[in-house]
Amino acid sequence: MSLTRDFSEISAITGVSGVSGVSRGSGFDAATLADVGGKAANLGELTRAGLPVPPGWVLTTDAYRQAADGLDLTPGDGLAERARRHLLQVAVPGPVREAIVKAYAGLGADVPVAVRSSATAEDLPFASFAGQQDTFLNVVGAEAVLDAVRRCWASLWTDRAVAYREAEGIGHAGVRLAVVVQVMVDARVAGVLFTADPVTGRRHQAVVDAAPGLGEAVVSGAVNPDRFVVLGGEVRERHAGDKRLSVRPLPGGGVEHVEHVERVESVGDAERGETGGLCLTDAQVLDLAALGARVEDHYGAPQDIEWAIDPDGTLWLTQARPITTLYPLPEPARPGLRVHLSLNVAQGVMGPFTPMGVSAFNLVSSGAASLFGHGPADPLDGPAFLAEAGQRLWIDLTTPVRSRMGRAVLTRLMPLGEARAAAVVRELVHDPRLSVVQTSRRPFLRGLRRFARRVHAPARVRDALLSPARALAHAARVGEALDRRLDLPADATPAQRLDHAERVLGGLFPAIVSVMPIVITGYALLGLAARLAGLRVGDLQDVLRAVPNNPTTEMDLELWDLATRIEPEPFREASAAELARRYLAGELPPRAQRGIAAFLDKYGHRGVAEIDLGVPRWSDDPTHILGVLANYLRIDAGSGLAPAALFAKGARAARAETDRAAALAAGKGRWRAPVVRFALGRTRAYAGLRELPKFYAVRTIAAVRHSLRAVGDHLVRTGVLDTADDVYFLRLEEARSALAGGDLRDLVRERRAAYERESRRRHVPRIMLSDGTEPEALAGPAPEGALTGTPASAGTVTGVARVVLDPTGAHLEPGEILVCPSTDPGWTPLFLTAGGLVMEMGGAMSHGAVVAREYGIPAVVGIPDATGRITTGQEITVDGAAGTVTARSGDEPR
Known part of the structure; x- marks a missing residue:
């Protein structure tokens, strides 16, 4: 196998995938990636597509393998430093040296080149690795190229690259590095183009950063560049940067950083009047946006593109990679601008759903839709208002947002339930693209009447008013x-x-929702x-403390x-894992x-x-x-922090609030006092x-889960799956088809890997438009000083913050x-051990807020990025009434 490959020989994409929701850019050829790495694969693909890429070649990963022979990859401290030292000191193997010198000569005599890393885990659809390995610009001469290659190899083991791989769950042992050698563009102006807005998420809105000289100044953040925004074939925004620094090539090799005392106004005097001090004309910006659209169309996904314009005005693409930070768009796509609410965020589940979990939710929500007369033809498809993106579920709010009655509701x-989402919706109703199209109340009232009739709402309300015993008895009978x-x-x-699972899940919502008229x-x-x-209703929060008939409170007590x-032993010494x-x-x-066995027999479904x-x-x-039980043992049973004492205190506070x-x-009329007490x-x-x-729903879901594991056992015995738990990475219809035989092990492995990647996603939009826009990203920063959210549980507490992203083992x-x-x-x-609660999501009636009020702990919800702006160990004060x-002082949240 050749140690070098010309760009024109490389094709990165195997073809258009037919799988719903998978873009063409995700069909990367595995053999190509293993041979030349992500960056070279992209450059080769762009070259073969006829796009303007400077000529070049790639030194394959086989060359790295030869150089890294004998590298000690023993895990532990010092791994990165050991690997770097080995690769910087090792002699370039003879065949590798010969291949480099020959390929470099093929570009021309001492031609200036850029030498860039191209790792096998780099510029991928799910992990860009942008800036993790090194690049060397304006390299001149064969010996200089050899040295740059060696330093590129070593950059695979920088501390930042090692940390990035670990964060992305990519093992070190399997990573290899190819090296791209590409003819330098003598850039008059260069920069970066995003074919979608990386901040707001809006698709097909191109954002261009540009500065005079080489693009390194823009990419590295060393300069404040000019910025342009293109939408609909027009330059919508222009922002001039100071451009006080530029990177220029030096004769004979290397670059220099040139500082400018005054702002660089334009690239050439002849264009100064046209650009208004900007380094690109509108025509050049539109040409860039058009070229970016071609690249995006080729890959089928938004792209992060590095580009340069030479002294002749020719536009070159020097690099392209997927924009991995964008949240995927909901599928299936529907015509027009749509408004999607994250069901995961609303339910407090930030991670992805398993495929079987999606199937179950489709069935449950289909049952919900049927109550209003909108059930789908196939319940397994889910109702029309439910979409999927990023392995999470989204509720399409477009119909109510564009309805006069829907907006009111x-x-x-x-x-x-979701105060921050409500604030976003209040802003969205002013968007002319989401104007009211349904002014009649009749469709809403017709659906409401059907729902009320199906759940016997009048009877439930009558019982709630006249006979609490009958109302509570009905709630028990539902279970x-x-x-x-x-x-x-x-x-x-x-x-x-499988038949039983579909039947039970499909009928779940109509059963449990009959309790809600009472609530x-x-x-x-x-x-x-x-x-x-x-x-105001908010003035009576204490009435909701320590309420009876709450299965979650009863469980905790x-x-x-x-x-x-x-x-008490071994709970005070052993870890949670050891206790388990x-x-x-x-x-x-x-x-x-x-x-514990008795407790799990009753609550183990949770x-x-x-x-x-x-x-x-x-x-x-x-x-x-x-682990929670071990935490409880740290509380003095005789102290006021004991949960039983807190619950009793809450009940007293509720009685006092009722009396008040x-x-x-009574001061407003004698008859009012008894009515208030009754109410x-x-x-x-x-x-x-x-x-x-929800308690009933989860108990049902857990029982179905247990039953489906037996289906998984059967599929293991028939060779379809590796383990019984793999059945949860199939959808219900796939599990049914699998009963006839086959081999789904590769499919499950792919889905598990995708699930793990999505589990590491830190940001999930609360509301997202169908063009990718996150409306919250359009708002300005939070006010200085206090972080503000929604009041959820009154009271003030000062204490040490503990940031918890996952409660397991916390x-x-x-x-x-x-x-x-x-x-x-x-x-x-x-x-029960918390002094206060701060949440990024939720509203005054969200689950966390309700339980916080019941336990009498101050709580504020709906604070954007609270887990990033507050740090563990920081002393904070939570004012649950002011939100x-x-x-x-001196230690403000970020």
Whole structure:
């Protein structure tokens, strides 16, 4: 095999993929990547597509393999330094040296070249590695090229490259480095072009950064460049940078950094009037945008492009890579501008869904749509309002946003569950592209009547008003009926199990939602009581503390009770993982072993991200809940921080708040006081039921998960899958097809790898338009000083922040303030040791806010990037009434 390959010999793409949602740019040829790396593969692909790429060649990874022979890759401290030293000191192998000299001579006599790394994990659709390895510009002469090649090899082992690979989950041992050698463009002006806006996410909005000289000044951030924004074939924005530094090639090789005392106004005097001090004319900007569109169209995905314009005015592409930071667009795409709300964010599940989890949610949501008369033809497809992107689910809000009645409902109800999303929607209604097209109330009222009739809402409301016993009995009967539906013979066939899963999941929502009219009645009576007392609803938050009939609160208190009864050892010494190992092996002390088994028998269906059928439950892996139990043992049972004491304190505060509201109401009329007491009594009786539908849903999902594992066992025995848990990386229809045989192991491996990559994604938009725009990114920065969010639970607390991104194994000292992206019930055991709560997501009625109020801990939700702007160990003050978080003087949040 040749050690060098010309760009024109390289094709990076195997062809257009037929898989829905997979762009052409993701079909990279694995053999090509292994041979020449990502950067060279892209340059070769662009060359073969007829795009203007300077000529060049690539030294293949086989050359690196020869040079790296004998490299000690033993993991541990010093790995990066050892590898760099070896590659910088090793002699270039003879055949490699000969190939480099020959290929360089083929470009011309002592022609200036750029020498760039091209790693096998670089410029990929999911990981760009931009700037992680080194580039050497204006390299002149064969010996200089040889030296630059050696330094490129060594740059595979810079500390930053090693850290990046580890963050992306890419193993060191399998990474190789090719080296690109490309004729230098004598750049008059150069820079970077993004074919989609990398900040707002808007697709087909080109952003150009440009500065005089070589593009290195722009890429490295050493200069404040001119910036241009192109949309719809027009230059929409122009921003002049100071351009006080430029990078210029030196005669004989190397570059110099030239500082300019005054701003560089333009590239040439003749164009100064036309550009207005900018280094590109509008015509050049539009040419760049058009060229970028050709590159994007070729790859089928937005691109990050480096370019240069030579003294003759010729435009060159020097590099192209996918923009990996953009969030994928929802599929299937629908015509017109659409508004999508992240269901994951709204549910407090930041990670991706497993394929089986998506199937389950499609079935459940299809059942929900059917209540309003909009069920899909095939429930497995999910309703029309549900889309998928980034292995997460999105709710299409376009229809209500463009409806007069829908807007009224959204703006009133969304603040209760997702305050930040509600604020975005309030701004979106002013977008002329989302003007009202449905002015009639009749479609909404028709759907509402159908829903109310299907769930027997009038009867449920009547019971809630007249007979709490009947209302609560109905809520209990819903759970009992669901449990009966879960009965399945132990010897059920795989096909019967799949039929059962579809039947149970499809009917789940109509069953559990019948509890909600009771809950809504309770909150409506809260609003009535507030009005009669002359208060705002937010003034009566204490009424919602320590409410009964909440399965999540009951679960947490039972876990606390268990902590008071079990043997304290080994919980005070062993790690959560070790405790789990001992429990599963039956090696914990007797009371602990029995107590934990009883707790998991009742609540083992719960877990973190529990709405995804594909994720483990506490009964599958008790590590998290045993870690929480160990935390509880750190609390003095006689202190005011004990959960039972906090709950009792909350109940007293609720009674006092009721007395206060009744007294205020009495001052406005004698009849008002008893009505307020009646209303608030009903509110407390039913508010806890808010958590009951999800409790039932998760119990059902966990039972289906357990049943489907038996299907996985069958598919392992028939050679379709490697492990039983692989069944969760199939969709229901795929599992059914697999019963006939086949081999899906490669498909599952690909999906698991994609799932792991998506699990590392830190940013998920709350609301995203179908053109990729994140409306929140269009807003200005948060005010200086305090971080502001939505008040969620009144009270003020000052304490040490503890940033937690994943509750599994998390440790929270009593009184610490929990700072997290969002929460679902799997997080709530941590609340009992928390002094306060700060969340990036949620509204006043979101899960975390409700539980925080019940536990009486101050809470603020909806603070953008709270987990990034607050650091563990920082002392902060949470004001749950004002909705602010402030830091100790001199230590402000970022």
